Amino acid sequence: MREHQLTVPVPEAWGEGIVRIEKDRPVELDVRLESVHEGILVSGTAETEYEGECSRCLREISQGVEVEFQELFAYPGDETSDFELQDDHVDLETLVRDAIVLSLPFQPVCQPDCPGLDPTTGVRLAESSGEVQDPIDPRWAALQKLTETAPASDAGLSREEN
Ligand SMILES: [Zn+2]
Known part of the structure; x- marks a missing residue:
């Protein structure tokens, strides 16, 4: 041997x-x-x-x-x-x-839970700092503007109370 x-x-x-x-x-x-x-x-x-x-x-x-x-x-x-x-x-x-x-793997991955590419933007999801931003449905975009301005209007209300 x-x-x-x-x-x-x-x-x-x-x-x-x-x-x-x-x-x-x-x-x-x-x-x-x-x-x-x-x-x-x-x-x-x-x-x-x-x-x-x-x-x-x-x-x-x-x-x-x-x-x-x-x-x-x-x-x-x-x-x-x-x-x-x-x-x-x-x-x-x-x-x-x-x-x-x-x-050799048929479907090799860089890491077991590689999230792949964003189907809409083609950006690597793993690189977008963990925060995956959902694309905004244009029909709801106007509502999002309301939530963005909400804190300002609250302040306005409290001023009125004073
Ligand atoms: Zn990967």
């Missing part, structure tokens, strides 16, 4: 969704190779970072991703298997790429 820790740059961009692993982004691999009867059993973890856009507010995001993998690399022989030893080597690229790409 052998254990290896490697850091390998991604040879080409992985993933075609709204987030991806960019080319040359390092992938940290923790790999364990075990000799078994049929070949070499490879297991380990891969850790890297994906980047892209929040699916709700389109903000740039990047986030860590860690996956586990395990696969038997069979000795070349009569039986065809998905993974085979080649000249005493295991080629982990397909295995690691598939594990990482499958773990």
Whole structure:
């Protein structure tokens, strides 16, 4: 049994969704190779970072991703298997790429409760200081003017009482 820790740059961009692993982004691999009867059993973890856009507010995001993998690399022989030893080597690229790409979120978000964009103004709701102002229905706009002037008229009343 052998254990290896490697850091390998991604040879080409992985993933075609709204987030991806960019080319040359390092992938940290923790790999364990075990000799078994049929070949070499490879297991380990891969850790890297994906980047892209929040699916709700389109903000740039990047986030860590860690996956586990395990696969038997069979000795070349009569039986065809998905993974085979080649000249005493295991080629982990397909295995690691598939594990990482499958773990990428379909609808990535910058934060779990990202409120997205205001459907009317297109402004990022998370950035409008928490106070979401409802657009005023024009039919009620005149009433709002009344409430704005109300304190002034109260003062006027109290003066009259005095
Ligand atoms: Zn967002």
